[in-house]
Amino acid sequence: MHFFAVATAAASLFSVVYAQNQTVVVGANGTTTYSPSNITANVGDVITFQFVAGNHTVTQSTFASPCAQMLTPTTGITSGFQPVTSGAAQVPSFSFTVNNATTPLWFFCEHVGHCAKGMVFSVNAPATGKTFAAFQAAAIATGADASASASGASSAPSSSSSTTPSSALISRSSSVGLLAVAAGLVAGLLL
Ligand SMILES: *[C@@H]1O[C@H](CO)[C@@H](O)[C@H](O)[C@H]1NC(C)=O
Ligand SMILES: *[C@@H]1O[C@H](CO)[C@@H](O)[C@H](O)[C@H]1NC(C)=O
Ligand SMILES: *[C@@H]1O[C@H](CO)[C@@H](O)[C@H](O)[C@H]1NC(C)=O
Ligand SMILES: *[C@@H]1O[C@H](CO)[C@@H](O)[C@H](O)[C@H]1NC(C)=O
Ligand SMILES: *[C@@H]1O[C@H](CO)[C@@H](O)[C@H](O)[C@H]1NC(C)=O
Ligand SMILES: [Cu+2]
Numbered sequence: 565m566h567f568f569a570v571a572t573a574a575a576s577l578f579s580v581v582y583a584q585n586q587t588v589v590v591g592a593n594g595t596t597t598y599s600p601s602n603i604t605a606n607v608g609d610v611i612t613f614q615f616v617a618g619n620h621t622v623t624q625s626t627f628a629s630p631c632a633q634m635l636t637p638t639t640g641i642t643s644g645f646q647p648v649t650s651g652a653a654q655v656p657s658f659s660f661t662v663n664n665a666t667t668p669l670w671f672f673c674e675h676v677g678h679c680a681k682g683m684v685f686s687v688n689a690p691a692t693g694k695t696f697a698a699f700q701a702a703a704i705a706t707g708a709d710a711s712a713s714a715s716g717a718s719s720a721p722s723s724s725s726s727t728t729p730s731s732a733l734i735s736r737s738s739s740v741g742l743l744a745v746a747a748g749l750v751a752g753l754l755l
């Protein structure tokens with residue numbers, strides 16, 4: 565009974581830690597990059613893009629047409645252009661929630677020329693076949709931003725946009741740290 569109660573508490577703590585909020589920095593140091601450029605995410609994970617410099621988007625495409633917004637079966641999500649004023653006190657951010665961890669999600673930047681520079685991003689790209697590296701190579705091979713529409717099955721994640729003070733992003737990572745500590749304490753009790 566007692567053990568069951570502790571094990572249940574541990575399981576719920578671990579499940580909270582398991583659904584993470586992951587941050588991707590866009591345009592760090594004035595580069596045309598998403599950092600990191602490809603991530604592994606679980607259902608319920610919130611991916612937050614922090615636009616720190618330049619004038620970029622994060623726009624959903626397909627593996628077949630890396631540099632064109634997905635149109636079918638649903639219109640792919642996009643942050644729209646997020647220009648950043650140098651030295652601004654607040655940085656714009658854009659978030660979406662991963663709804664299906666077995667469907668890879670593909671993204672690019674709509675700014676003219678950036679996709680062909682390899683400014684692409686993926687969630688849960690396979691380790692073989694349609695890899696992130698193959699997707700990025702296909703984007704670079706377009707030589708320019710394609711205007712053709714894309715097709716392909718993919719689940720459309722829900723999204724939201726906001727301007728987030730830098731301090732809010734810092735407190736968010738702090739709370740993730742506290743959850744990790746709490747889980748560690750319960751794990752210690754079980755040993
Ligand atoms: C992730 O973000 C969502 C929405 O902002 C929030 O409800 C949830 O508590 C966050 N989870 C973690 C582990 O920070
Ligand atoms: C930005 O610059 C910092 C400091 O030089 C470096 O640690 C970081 O890796 C750079 N990020 C990118 C995406 O180039
Ligand atoms: C960002 O880029 C878009 C598309 O090129 C353009 O319409 C917009 O004016 C740009 N914004 C700024 C502030 O440069
Ligand atoms: C997740 O995606 C896979 C592959 O596209 C699909 O077979 C599965 O039905 C989806 N699951 C949910 C819950 O939508
Ligand atoms: C990201 O892609 C690189 C190759 O481009 C690969 O080595 C790495 O494992 C990938 N990371 C994830 C989290 O998929
Ligand atoms: Cu860009």
